[in-house]
Amino acid sequence: MIKLKQSCFKTLLRSVCCSKSHISFINTMSLDVERSYPGTKKLKEKYENANELWEYFVCMKRLCNPIDSFTYARLLQRCASTGSLDKGKMVHAQMIKSGDNGMDTIVWNTLLNMYAKNGFVEDARQVFDKITERNLVSWTALIGGYCQQGYENEGLRLFCELLRVGMEPNQFTFSCVLKACASLGSLEFGEQLLACIFKVGFESDVFVGSALVDMLAKCGSIRDAGKAFDKIVEPDMVSWSAIIAGYALNGYGDEAMEHYWKMLMAGNMPNQFTFSSMLKACADVIALGVGRQVHAQIIRSNYQSNFFVGAALIDLYVNCGQMENAFEVFDKMPERDTVLWTSMIVRCAQNGQSEEALVIFSEMQLAVAKPDQFTFSGVFHACATLQALEQGKQAHAHMIKIGCGLDAFAGSALIDMYAKCISIEDALNVFDEMPDRNEVSWNTLIVGYVQLGYCELALKLFSKMQEAGMKPSPVTLTSILRAYASLSVLQQGLQLHSYISKSVFWLDVSVGNALVDMYAKCGSIEDARKVFEKMPNHDLVSWNTMIAGYGYHGHGEKAIQLFENMKVAGLKPDHITFIGVLSACSRASLVDEGRRYFDSMSQDYDISPSMDHYTCMVNLFGRSGHFVEAEDFIKRMPVKPGVAVWQSLLASCRIHQNIELGKYTAKHALELDPQNDATHVLLANIYAAAGRWSDAADVRKLMDDKGLKKEPGQSWIEVKSRVHSFAAGEKAHPQIDEIRAKLDSLTIQMKEQGYIPDTSFVLRDVELEQKEHSLSYHSEKLAIAFGLISNPFGTPIRVINNLRVCGDCHNAIKFISKITQREIVVRDLNRFHHFENGLCSCGGFW
The missing domain is CATH 1.25.40 (Serine Threonine Protein Phosphatase 5, Tetratricopeptide repeat)
Structure with missing residues (x-):
């Protein structure tokens, strides 16, 4: 050799x-x-x-x-x-x-x-x-x-060690290190490298330049990436692909397309990576026409069968709303790997075609393609949207069968599916079984709890999340604030507000909106307005939330003024805005204003009224005593009135003791929903208030025959960051003797000032003394008495009640506010009542 x-x-x-x-x-x-x-x-x-x-x-x-x-x-x-x-x-x-x-x-x-x-x-x-x-x-x-x-x-x-020993890197060394910086997203180290590259004169080298463009783009410094690209003397396909991909990755779709055309004019032919990046850019800016041109080039270049290009084409057509084209591309793919199947399933699930997503998943199983965590995430999302619990369970079982691990991504989607299908126990079981949980996992279960009304469980889970060292996201904070609003726990809400105000979350509009809502629903409408004013930015939800808050509290004129301010700010109201405005008008008996805004919906904003808008108008006419107009309005409705419309008019008949119209209204409501207990109770109250005990008894007997029971009254009050619950006639509270003694003392003082118990709200054939005794221990009275003995003098008493506050309690609380010189805020099923010095903000209409 x-x-x-x-x-x-x-x-x-x-x-x-x-x-x-x-x-x-x-x-x-x-x-x-x-x-x-x-x-x-x-x-x-x-x-x-x-x-x-x-x-x-x-x-x-x-x-x-x-x-x-x-x-x-x-x-x-x-x-x-x-x-x-x-x-x-x-x-x-x-x-x-x-x-x-x-x-x-x-x-x-x-x-x-x-x-x-x-x-x-x-x-x-x-x-x-x-x-x-x-x-x-x-x-x-x-x-x-x-x-x-x-x-x-x-x-x-090792690169730093190379420099320390005095060796000078070449273009290939720099390329390797720049790729490392791109993978790590380390812009700081990359910028230090940039100084070295300029020092040795490699910035125009095609290898170094391409790697530099890629690093700067992946680190989010796209403008510097563009400058680095311009310094490359003779860009090759790697260089062009890097800058096009960089612009597409950072959301600069127009710039990506501009460089794509320049690349073609320079005589460079695109490859699969260039095509994929260009299609992403077209998808981001919804440039369907340009995307179709690129698709034609892909076919001429024979890249239509490439997995990456195929997936990018599907994304383009889905983003542009061209699902038929997306399916055509998918069906023509000669081979489909898990990535391509998954892309189609996820895209369908994300774009409101959940049924199609499940069909594709079935086809994927027949094609013997093995799904992964991302596939199942798309399937669970589709099942959540459709509330298809059984199909979701089958997919879960299949996931276990093939040994697909339950990572944080798929686990969160599975929790969300069970929560939206109202199977919260299964959601909790999945959460407990997850080996690795991230913020999304915790947040998904918290959101599920809040959406299903398990607010106390959501708050306990939030505490555990903090103990686990997980930092809340804006979505977490928004959900927790919703839970505070639902439970009306103002003190805990104040603590969270303090945390938010010291963090970057204060800049998040959704968090600000949730804070406004929390304060409004916890009875502190003044604090809600302060938060609203301090928010750096407002969206339509911000205005809608504040308008609705004023409506809940009976501040109709303030709600209207805010609505006018919103229009001046250039925001166009939607159907939710008008629900808030019309509700505010109805609670403040602003009849003329309500008529005007209802007409403005269709005339000025092309918004067709929904059943909620019609209900608000019937409520407005009924509560203000305009019964003829209310009946005429119902007759002229272009849609058949729902139960809510008739119940709204029935409640007005109770206020004004309009017995005959009440009977007529109840008849229509019961025809639509014979098992609705609220309709029966409202009608019975109308009869009882008029002293027609026989008719009231007939209604109660009808309820018994149907197996209906009036929902028991329950009230909640927050004392020292802890929520206390009271039922009518409560005996289990550890301080019940002290509470009852306080109520007995208040009752004596109230009678001395002219209070007479209204026994018409006691639907029982019992002696007068027993009726009065029953009234004395209604849940809201017990909660208020507990607040009086627990909170320092001068602090407001805030109570939430699950039903409409009864007439006797409403009258009694006015006397209590005057005797104790306390502001008492009661949130019932319909609105807020602010009692102060013997008066209520509702004016007797609720």
Whole structure:
């Protein structure tokens, strides 16, 4: 065998430790060797045959003949490129056996590269440590190995060590390190590298420039990425793909498209990565026409069967609302991997085509494609939207059967599915079984609890979330504030507000809206307005929430003024806005204003009234005593009146004791919903208030025959950040004796000032004394008495009640507010009542 001089094959083999990005450098070195040593070409061609090379090695090993460095290097290069680690380790063992001290640095670099490229970075590091004369190739090979195998931090540390020993990096070293910064999102380190790159003059190098553009774009510095691209003298396809992908990734779709056309004009043909990025840009800016042009180019370039391109085409058509085109692309794909199936399922689920998503999932199973966590996440999302509990359970069982792990992403989707299908126990079981939970997992269960009305459980889970070291997100805070609003726990809401005001969450509009809602529903409408005024930004929900808050509290004129301010601010009201405005008018008896705004809906804003709007108007006419107009309005409704419309008019009949209209209204309500207990109770109250006890008894008997029972009254009050619950006639509270004594004392004082118990609200055939005794211990009175003995003087008493406050309680609380000189706020089923100095904000209409 002909032996080359050491200097000859050093030049030839310098390529063996370079990565794919070094191809031009490798070719240049090989040509130089062939020109300098004509005999080398023939020898090189022989060693290009892998089988002959390996047979030669085995033969030399069997004969115990020495093997030269050139052969070792070529063998190791072959093992590195083909991933033949077993053979590579045999070569390494032979090197050690024959005495590796005499091996050339080139051979060591080749061995190092073999281990690094195939993921054995620890072995590569051991080889690196053995090299006595390391050159830049040695350092670059190990740095590249670390960065390619996911050990980016180790790669960056080694790069810093390279600088400390005084070695100057080349363009290939910089490319490896820039890719590491891109993977880590480390803009700070990347900017330091940028200074070094400019210092050595590599900014115009195509390898370095492409990696620099990619790093800056992935770190979010897209403008600097554009500047770096402009400095590349001759951009290649990698450079163009990097800048187009960077613009698309950062939401600059127009700039991505502009560079795409420039690339074509420069004579560069796009590849699968360029096409994918361009399609993403078109999808983001809804540029369907441009997307169709790119699709035509994809077909001409024969990339339509590529997985990445196919998935990007599907995203484009789905984002542009062209589901038929998306299905056409999907159906024409010759092969569909899990990624493509999943993309179609997720996209359908996200775009309101949940039934189609489930059909595709069934087809995927028939195609024997194995779903992964992302697939199941899309399926669970579809089931949640459709509230398809059984299909969701089947998908869950299939997930377990195939051994697909329950990661935080899929687990959160599964929790959400069970919660939206009102199967909260299953949601909790999934949460408990999850090995890894993130903020999304906690948040999903908290949201589920709040949506289903399990607010106390949501608050307990929130405390556990904080104990687990999880930081709340805006969605978490919004849900917890909703829970506070539902339970009317103002003190806990104040504590959370304090936390929010010291954090960046204060800038989040949804959190601000939830704070406004919390204060309004906890009875502190003044604090709600303060939060509203301090919010840095308002959206339509902000205005709607504040308007509705004023309506709940009976501040009709303030609600109207705010509505006018909203229009001046340039926001267009929606149907929810008008529900808030009309409700405010009805609670404040602003009849003329209500008529005007109802007409304005369709005339000025092209909003067709819904049943909620009609109910507000009937409520407005009825509560203000305009019964003829109310009846006429119902007759003129273009849709059949719902139960809520008739119940609203029935409640007005109770206020004004209009018995005949009440009977007529109740009849229509019961025809629509015979089992509605609220309708029966309202009618019975009308009869009882008029002293028609026989008719009231008939209604009660009818309820008994139907198996209906009046919902028991219950009230809640927050004392020292703890919620206390009271039922009518409560006996279980630990301080009940003290509470009853306080109520008895108040009753004596109230009677001295003219209070007369209204026994018409006691629907029982009992003696007068027993009726009065029953009235004394209604749930809201017990809650107020507890608040009086527990809260310091001067603080408002805030109570929430699950029913409409009865007439006797309403009258009694007015006397209590005057006697105790306390502001008492009661939130009942219909509205807020602010009692102060013997008066109520509702004016007797509720």
